[in-house]
Structure formats: structure tokens, C-alpha cells
Amino acid sequence: MPAEKKFILNLPLKVILTEEGTSHFISNKKKLLRIRLADNLEEYGISLNPFSPQSIQNMIMVDYISKIEISMSEFVSVRQEVMDLAKVVVYSILYKQFDRQVFADVIKCDCVRKHNRTNPSELIDERTKIDDKQLRSMISKKEIIIRQAKKEILDPVWKSIMENKEYSLEERNIYLLMTEKFLNRLSLMNWYIILKFFKDKEGFSQINIAIRHLLQIYMEKSRVAEYISILLMELALNAENNNLKKEAKVLYNGVEDLDALLFDPEVRSKIIAELKRKHELVSLSWKLGGGSTAIGKQGRLQIMVLNKSDENQEAKANIEDKMAADTNKRSLIDFYREIPDGQGSTDLGLYYLSYLDDACKKLNVKFESIVNQFANQDLTVINLIFNF
Incomplete structure (x- = not known):
């Protein structure tokens, strides 16, 4: 089952921050620690125990974390907690990859290209940057439309899942939940584009097909x-x-x-x-991607088991x-x-x-x-x- 079923995990977590994460914590007057990792390297970060899996996922989603590590003498007593943490990390990377791929595919749709030709001062492409506060302000008043868009995207996907006889009941339930989670974690920029073309029947249909195709792919990858x-x-x-x-x-x-x-x-x-x-101690370490600017490495995950x-x-x-x-x-x-x-x-x-x-x-x-x-x-x- 997807992680997040536990609100709190009791594990001695070391969190190493990216440059973005370090800047965020310093600007919010949070004290950082110099942490020695299992490979004897020292880096700046924070220590957490207990912690919320959701908070870790949120930090991964905004590229604040570069590594996490736990070191313990025994794992039998925390078996489920460690497995939950491992799944949270993988899901987080998949959510981010899904979001990037949605943006890459949507801006190739004919409706977006047509918009760019007729509105050269409002281009929507790889170089488009809109402040999150501005995006949030534009989207905040359109909750009803967002719910309608989600329903139109998810209904055919859910119907396909329910009708697939190769899936067990448990698999169906997992896939129904995962597809909704992927959609719920789309970035503000992607929702801005979806809402912009929602009333354009042909345009939204193109975007809808692109997103549904990716939902199918990433639903399977989540396994x-x-x-x-x-x-x-x-x-x-x-x-x-x-x-x-x-x-x-x-x-x-x-x-x-x-x-x-x-x-x-x-x-x-x-x-x-x-x-x-x-x-x-036995140490488990997760090294996440290459940060938001590491081209081609955002979807990389290196997991290490370190022992004498x-x-x-x-x-x-x-x-x-x-x-x-x-x-x-x-x-x-x-x-x-x-x-x-x-x-x-x-x-x-x-x-x-x-x-x-x-x-x-x-x-x-x-x-x-x-x-x-x-x-x-x-x-x-x-x-x-x-x-x-």
C-alpha cells in the first residue's frame, strides 16, 4: 500500500539539505547542524526523530533535500517504519518526475503552440517563469473548475482500472489512490496551463489525453x-x-x-x-537526484546500505x-x-x-x-x- 498511512515515524533521521534547502532554513532563522554521515563525510543539515513522512515528502518536492540517512544497530523492531520511509522517498521522486513530464508534454500540445503564436507576449514554454504567489493568487478562486478538471481527467482512468480484470482488488484500490495522488501533486504551473485551456473543448481534450497517458505510465511505475x-x-x-x-x-x-x-x-x-x-551500526542512505538544475538527473535515486x-x-x-x-x-x-x-x-x-x-x-x-x-x-x- 502507498506510504503516508503513518503520520509519525520514529527513526533517527539525518537530513542533508540542498542549496535551496539551506537558504530556506537560514532565512527562517533555523539552526543547521554539521552532520557526520556513515561514509565519514560531514555536511550541513538537520536531525529529526520523530518526524512526519509528509514533511519529508514536501521538502523533497521543493528540492530542499539532497540526502537522508538512518543508522541503527537493529532494524527488526522498526521494519515497517523503514519500509514506509523508503516508499515515501520513491513516491516523492515519481511525483516530481510525473509533474515534469506533464509540463513537457502539455507545452507540445497544439492548443499551447497555437496560443504561443497568437500571444507572443504570453508564451508558455520551457523558459516560462511565473512566481508561485502570483500563480496561487490566479488559481485560488478556481477551486470548482479544478475539481471539474480533475473529474474529467480521472473518470476514464478510474473506469479503465475498475474494468481491468488482470488487477486484483488490492491493486485496483492502490491504483485508484495513486492516480489521484499524482494529480493532486501537480505543480501550480501545470494547473495554470490546465485551467487556461479548460473551457477550450478541443484544447483541454488534447491536454487531458496527454495527462491520462502519463497517469497510466506512472501508476504502473509506482509499484x-x-x-x-x-x-x-x-x-x-x-x-x-x-x-x-x-x-x-x-x-x-x-x-x-x-x-x-x-x-x-x-x-x-x-x-x-x-x-x-x-x-x-548499519546505515541506510538515500541520495536524491541532482537538484532542480541538474539536467537529466532529477529522476535519479541512489540508495546505499553501509556496514563494516x-x-x-x-x-x-x-x-x-x-x-x-x-x-x-x-x-x-x-x-x-x-x-x-x-x-x-x-x-x-x-x-x-x-x-x-x-x-x-x-x-x-x-x-x-x-x-x-x-x-x-x-x-x-x-x-x-x-x-x-
């Missing part, structure tokens, strides 16, 4: 959010489990069946407490250049296959990875998974890179 959140949680739990086993070997030296040991709630709590004391490398000293010594930024790089599927027996179940991870990869190919989402190991930092970084 990827669920798959990403599941794979990310599997990777986090796998890293957490490796850390638990390493610590269990220290605390319970000689115990052969570590899996059985970790199933004991008291033992598990003790090990987790020790990991927290030692500050042994468990390679032994002998293996590290064999790496030729320990100071290189990327001393060892391979695909995630190769990384899974190289995990020694007994160090974690890889079946689920491989299954989720394969499922996500297939879904991305079908939905025209570029997806790449890479594992980097930084010998000089004893760090393993799993990268999931998406271009929506």
Missing part, C-alpha cells in the same frame, strides 16, 4: 516503490544479522549454533545492547591498493553468491533482487546494483541506483 522497500529491508536485516553473529562469537565463544542462539530473545537483546554500546566489512585481515592484505576509493567492486548478485555458507540466508535477497530487476525492466526504470568495498575504511557499501 516499484514496494519492491524497493522490501529489498532494502532484506539487505538491512542481512547486514544486521551478520553484525549480530560476529558479536555473538565474541560474547559466546565456542557456541556452534549461532542461529539458535540468536533466536533467544534475552540473548539477542544482550547482543544488540553490546552493538549499541560499541556503536556498531567482514573480510578478514589476510584478505584485505591481498588488495593491491588499500588507499584507492574503490578497492573492490562487483554486482549485488555476485556479492550474494560470494557470501560463505552459514553467514546468512541469501535466497530471499536473490529472489527480491531478481523480482525488482524484472519489474524495473518492464516499467522502463533503469536499475543498477553495485557493491563497493573500501579497505581503508573497513566499509562495505551496497548501492542500488535507479533512474525513473
